[in-house]
Amino acid sequence: MFKKILIANRGEIACRVIKTARRMGIKTVAVYSEADRDALHVEMADEAVFIGAPAAAESYLVAEKILKAAKDTSAEAIHPGYGFLSERAGFVKAVQEAGLAFIGPDPKAIDAMGDKITSKKLAAEAGVSTVPGHMGIIKDADEAAKISAGIGFPVMLKASAGGGGKGMRIAFNETEAREGFISAQNEARSSFGDDRVFIEKFVEEPRHIEIQVLGDKHGNVIYLGERECSIQRRHQKVVEEAPSPFLDEATRKAMGEQAVALSKAVDYCSAGTVEFIVDKNRNFYFLEMNTRLQVEHPVTEEITGIDLVEQMIRVANGEKLTLTQADVKLKGWAIETRVYAEDPLRGFLPSIGRLTRYLPPKEGDHVRVDTGVYEGAEISMFYDPMIAKLVTMAPTRDEAIAHQRRALDEYYIRGIAHNIPFLASLMAHPRFQSGNMTTGFIAEEYPDGFTGGNLTPDVREAMVVAALFMNAVEKSRDTQVGGQIAMPMGPQEINWIVGIDGDDVAANILPMADHAEVLMGTKRIPVLSDWVPGEPIFRGTIGDVEYAMEIDRLPLGYRLTTDGVSRDLRVLTDRAAALHALMPEKPEPDTSKFLLCPMPGLVVAVNVAEGDEVKAGQALATVEAMKMENILRAAKDATVKSVKAKAGDSLAVDAVIIEFE
Known part of the structure; x- marks a missing residue:
């Protein structure tokens, strides 16, 4: 077994890997940027190596710095976590050429399945049911609109190298297809260094259900049940649970066997996930394969009793799986909510700053908290806004929900805005409790956004x-x-x-x-x-x-x-x-004549100039925060009096971007 491994990641997933490695008696090396100098994963690891500036492109995405850190600390293997370099075949090859083990799949599998366009072609060739779409390269927005119309609206525009909901848009007409293509391409370029976008038919009333697979280097592959990930906002998963309240045993078996067949076709080894879209009649279609550990892996661990990080490490060390398909038993129910630094009362805009108070619920038989922060830590604008993953477990779904509601009520965070009130509202929602959900749940149940929970x-x-x-x-x-x-x-x-x-x-x-x-x-x-x-x-x-x-x-x-x-x-x-009762109330200031920056972020573009006439709904500016682009639109018809910001400016929340007459 490895004596020392390096974790090429940060935040909660780095902490998660360190916990398992420590239990296995393996020493760990953390890497960190300037923004993460005081981060929890740095404190937890046995050693830590500084790798550069806060921007991921200058630190966590620089393979040479990661490899040098591994060499300098005599690490024998690298675990990539998820995101960053986890699905870069070139990085895996460089790791192997350096004489190190990569704790993940081989480059062949990443090349074949990590790219959404290639994976869909291979799935179709293997006889796997796929969603209709255009897998070729799209040269510009006009061609995207034309292809979309040919497929039939609504369509989904997706970054080929995407993940985590980034580089993804839904279009219901040609105008939205053009705008969506440009935004998806920009986000893909900045997040993944790959601006290819493909288009597929958007299945209405869909459920997002994925199969966890686990393979070794000896040709063995098994599936570990499914996860329901239908509660999403902007294609970003918000709530995940295992098992799915929708699947029957026959569908579960069919999806699992198809996922295994697809994995074997590319000699898949390590933990991976095959994602499907499932319609109301339980027809399922292949979406993509994530050749890495998923954010939501804890719910699978809780219902199977299998530590996926441990299995990844053992597979990378050349060990055979000790489990067969018959050994996999699903027991109980697990629900995970993603706690984010965002303000649900302001359209879920990102929130950055210091955690002046941070008191997570107590972990135990029914509660698990995977986090990478602590009281006094800072949430940076440079990385994903996730604070923690809150997982609750119980024999039944109803009990798991009850534990989740209690744990959310006991999760005390101050200093930044967070989405816990929204998560609590979801858990209390009768439709969620009934298991009647689709990927459109949040848009359907909160059409005007989140304004607070229901006060009974x-x-x-x-x-x-x-x-x-x-x-x-x-x-x-x-x-x-x-x-x-x-x-x-x-x-x-x-x-x-x-x-x-x-x-x-x-x-x-x-x-x-x-x-x-x-x-x-x-x-x-x-x-x-x-x-x-x-x-x-x-x-x-x-x-x-x-x-x-x-x-x-x-x-x-x-x-x-x-x-x-x-x-x-x-x-x-x-x-x-x-x-x-006799005291006068202080009136709220009138900000109707200003376009204010809704979150701390970087101005990507300002689309108007002094004297322009703008119409309600018109795009005025684009602000990027935490790797996501946010288009700011006019609330009403107006005339631009002055423009106070330009592309490249870093703005604080409520900074004036445009003043109207």
């Missing part, structure tokens, strides 16, 4: 009770001075007013022998909690329901968040509430 009457009442309880505990602490002994719940002869959503709720709270009771009119609501002032999470039983709520202290109360719902609650005496 029960959750609203629970928030009022929690706020009153915490207020009583804090008031009790305030009276415990000078050796005096106060009542456990503080002074009780006070009528409280809890303000929420513009309503005032009159209530009081009484201490009991082992809990407290909140009085609202004639209603008595028991509450039991060991919360103490300063804790960022309220955990307790209200009525007969267990709750976890994130807490942000406000001058006159609390901001509470649970189940994707955030509300500000004001807790005042009845006299203070009456006086507060």
Whole structure:
């Protein structure tokens, strides 16, 4: 077995590989850019080597620097993680020529299946069902529009070397095909160094289901069940689960056997994934093969008990698989949500900055957190915005969802915006809970974007009770001075007013022998909690329901968040509430005459000039952040008064790009 391996990656996947290597007794070498000098993977590894500037093109994508780091540290093998150099056949060849082992498939398989155009041709030749499309090189946007019309709208434009939802667009007409081709090509060039784009028919009402395969260098290939990845936004997976709630055993077997046959056709060794699109009648079509470890691999590990990173290392060391297909048993259910540094209330725009508080839920029998950050770490604009992968496991899907909801409520992140409220809303959605989903789920259920979770009457009442309880505990602490002994719940002869959503709720709270009771009119609501002032999470039983709520202290109360719902609650005496009602409200500033940069990013293009007349929906500028291009459009008809930014400018959030008359 290898004594030392180098991980040619960063963030959570580097940390994930280090954990398995450490368990196997293998020493690890991390590489890092200037932006990652204080990163978690650098701290976890036995050794770390600096490889360059923050931009990936000057560090993580430079094969020569990776190989030099391996040579200088006497590493025997390289694990690429995913992204970056993981699917570059040229890199694999260079690793092998340097006398090192590559912990992944051979260059032949990467060449054959890592390229989407080539893989589709090979799949078709092998008799695998594929989606209709154009696999040839497309020279320009006009040709893309013509080909798209010939296939029949809607169509999908995809970067040949793409992955992770980058370089991908859906077009419903020729105009969108032209725009989509240009954007997909630009993203592909900047992310993968390969601007080839192909077009295929977009299957409506589709489900995205993929098969995990595992092969060795002795001709053995098995499949480890499937993952349902249909909950996507902008073609980026948001929620993954294993197994799929949609497949029956016959379809699972057929997809698995087809994935194995395709893998054997290219002598595939290592972990890989064959992705399919599945229609409502369980007809499935080959999409692509990812010749690497997938982001969502933990859900497969949890239901099979197989450590995929360990298997990759053993295969790279020349070992035979000790598992046969008959040994693979799917047990229980696992759900993974991707926690991202993005603001769902602002159209999921990227968020960068320092994690001033970072408290993930406690890991255990039902919770797993794969992360590459820590409290005080910085989320950079140079890399993918993923903070962590939150995985929950249970015997049944319903239980796995329940654990996921609880874990999301206990995931406390401050300093940047994040998508946990949106993830919690997804978990609470009746349609998701029923398993009735397609890749269009988010667009269909959130057509106007995410505006916050659904505040049910029960959750609203629970928030009022929690706020009153915490207020009583804090008031009790305030009276415990000078050796005096106060009542456990503080002074009780006070009528409280809890303000929420513009309503005032009159209530009081009484201490009991082992809990407290909140009085609202004639209603008595028991509450039991060991919360103490300063804790960022309220955990307790209200009525007969267990709750976890994130807490942000406000001058006159609390901001509470649970189940994707955030509300500000004001807790005042009845006299203070009456006086507060007389205070004037500060008006919001008018920004309607400005195009503001919605996220920190780099200006790629400004499409208008001073004096131009623009129409609602017209593209005004393009801003790139975290490797994704964002087209900013006019909200209404207007005249450009002045242009404040130009291509190449790095802008902060809310910086003015264009001023209108």
